[in-house]
Amino acid sequence: TPGLPAQAQVNITHGSQKVTAVLPTGESVEILLYGATVISWKDKKGAEKLWLSEATKLDGSKAVRGGIPLVFPVFGPPPPNHATSKLPQHGFARTSRWEFLGKSTSESESSEGGADLSVKLDFGLSSASLDPQTKALWGYAFNLIYSVTLGTGSLTTSLVVTNDDERPFDLQVLLHTYFRIDDITAVTVKGLEGASYVDKVDAKKEKTQSAEVKFVGETDRVYTPVGGPSAPVEIVQGGKTVFSVVRDNLNDVVVWNPWSEKAAAMGDFAPKDGYKNMVCVEAGSVRGWQTLEPGDAFEGAQTITISG
Numbered sequence: 001t002p003g004l005p006a007q008a009q010v011n012i013t014h015g016s017q018k019v020t021a022v023l024p025t026g027e028s029v030e031i032l033l034y035g036a037t038v039i040s041w042k043d044k045k046g047a048e049k050l051w052l053s054e055a056t057k058l059d060g061s062k063a064v065r066g067g068i069p070l071v072f073p074v075f076g077p078p079p080p081n082h083a084t085s086k087l088p089q090h091g092f093a094r095t096s097r098w099e100f101l102g103k104s105t106s107e108s109e110s111s112e113g114g115a116d117l118s119v120k121l122d123f124g125l126s127s128a129s130l131d132p133q134t135k136a137l138w139g140y141a142f143n144l145i146y147s148v149t150l151g152t153g154s155l156t157t158s159l160v161v162t163n164d165d166e167r168p169f170d171l172q173v174l175l176h177t178y179f180r181i182d183d184i185t186a187v188t189v190k191g192l193e194g195a196s197y198v199d200k201v202d203a204k205k206e207k208t209q210s211a212e213v214k215f216v217g218e219t220d221r222v223y224t225p226v227g228g229p230s231a232p233v234e235i236v237q238g239g240k241t242v243f244s245v246v247r248d249n250l251n252d253v254v255v256w257n258p259w260s261e262k263a264a265a266m267g268d269f270a271p272k273d274g275y276k277n278m279v280c281v282e283a284g285s286v287r288g289w290q291t292l293e294p295g296d297a298f299e300g301a302q303t304i305t306i307s308g
Ligand code: TA6
Pocket: 063, 076, 089, 090, 176, 200, 220, 254, 256, 280, 282
């Protein structure tokens, strides 16, 4: 960043496995090239904001359990008789090797009149770079650009999907964010009031959310918030908002906590009582399909702000 004093530089380290960025104010983010998975996001005091299982694989042998796994081109178990039918649950983006495309930094006026630095890290995955086994399961020509922008008190993740094929294809996209919290029984999610949702722990019944979401057991719901993507969805702990999520072109929000039994059943979920310290609030476009015409692009993004 020309013109800024040396101590105001963004520090980027790019190894063969991951990319790390540290802002002069202390915020940091770490992204694994495997799945372009954000595995750490720390605030200016070095406090980790995302939950990562202590038993997660980070060697590329399976999707990361925690952080922000990327779901594309299908959410959940793929439907039968569909172009995605042969893909694994949640698709192939989170288990593919992405390439680091580079970074850009920008300044904005800070509230105290100084300059707030932010850094955008870009990652790419295309049908040309996809491993042949996966390509055989879903043969469309496509390009993905995933951008992670670390700012003072905020993290934005954005996915652009381009159809490079002659045929249209259907897609679903979701940012499977595992937020770190202190105690799930003291957490509620606000901003979903009035929203219709599919309750995946109650025979996929369609319901309507009346008040804020409370957690008393396994929770797995797909919401379409009534206020649209720009209406904040907030994670509230002990009465204080700790995270606020706004979306761009992602109309749905999945809320998930596996609770004790499902946590016990996941081999890569540790510690087993770790479900008390995480909640997934996942911005996506997953109720139905987006059809992308040849040459068209679909963009979806979330901006997470830390409050308090
Ligand atoms: O986003 C919620 C969900 O679809 C749950 O149903 C659960 O399957 C979770 O994703 C984790 O899926 P994974 O394939 O990462 O074990």
